[in-house]
Amino acid sequence: MLEKEMIAAASAGNAAELRELIKRGATLDARDASGATALLVATHENRIDAARALIEAGADVNAKDKIEDSPYLYAGARGHLEILKLTLANGADLKSTNRYGGTALIPAAERGHVETVKTLIEAGVDVDHVNRLGWTALIEAIILGTGGEKHTEIVRLLIDAGANVNLADGEGVSPLSHARQRGYGRIEKLLTAAGAR
Template sequence: MNKMKDFFNEVANGDLDKIKAFIENGIDVNEKDENEQTALMVAVMSNNPEVVKLLLECKADVDAFGIHKEDRNPINYASAYGLVDIVKILLEYKPNMKLLNVYGGTPLIPACEQGHYEVAKLLLEETDVDVNHINNLGYTALYEVTFSPNRSSVYVDITNLLIKHGADRNIKDKGGRTPLEIATKNGLEAIANILEGQ
């Protein structure tokens, strides 16, 4: 058990040589630590692209679920936190875009909600993620863009991106409101104009 703990410590620290030595000596890269995380998830959470790449090359499961808050697998976590370089590496290994977070959402939804344009663009252009997926709260990615009055210009770009990739502007939330209605209510004039087709 100490050997496994040491391995996870090196993954968190990002020491590639020591990680390689553990793997060469037969450590199981898909074993979970006491927090139910795989080494890959720990590397993603540590924002260490080189370690992520090494583990994937050594057959780490790109879809392994952990228990980290709401973002329970590597692509969900990396997308929600805007870790662009890690998202790019993960996408090379074809993660399952139908694996949902605890809110029943795809990686695209938190990426849009948090304003991570580059991540959203990667997901839409390089995966089969459902642009119109509705999470357990009743929200689509497009709806999440309009959710707050304090939206910077990047959210305008994300709105255009979503529309370009087929986002349905007429899907309503559980309260019967469209993204346009929410954008208008929150004073998001530029976004509302896009949603009106102007």
């Protein structure tokens, strides 16, 4: 019963109630029907105080649900920066991957979360990791991005972090070719200046 209360308190962002339930013996790894822990539920809702309370109590930032999301991976993918920083400070596995075989950096780059990308690069996530689709963070920022300000800045951050600008996708199409096909002139310039062919 306490476990259901934990999940509800996490979803509502009630940090005080979570601390009380933990004191009363609720287990930190209680899961809902989707396999999400209370910490992942709090992360879904971007409930920072609740996430902090759970992490301080020792909740596992790498515990995955049935679709391979963990608090760390989800916070990265959704740009929930404060929770991401908490997970990074508390044992986030930088090599862990989501259901697409991608690190937290790849969806963060795709979705245009500039500060999240910066944070993950600084944490040491592999900038050239290739997911099951054959895509890197650089390729996703181009082919699933908008070519606008945020995605251009993400491409710049990835290049500055040493991303391989010639690492092609699974079909052999280079980042530069993808940028040209989409008419992303500023991204094309950045890639060319970095030696992209």
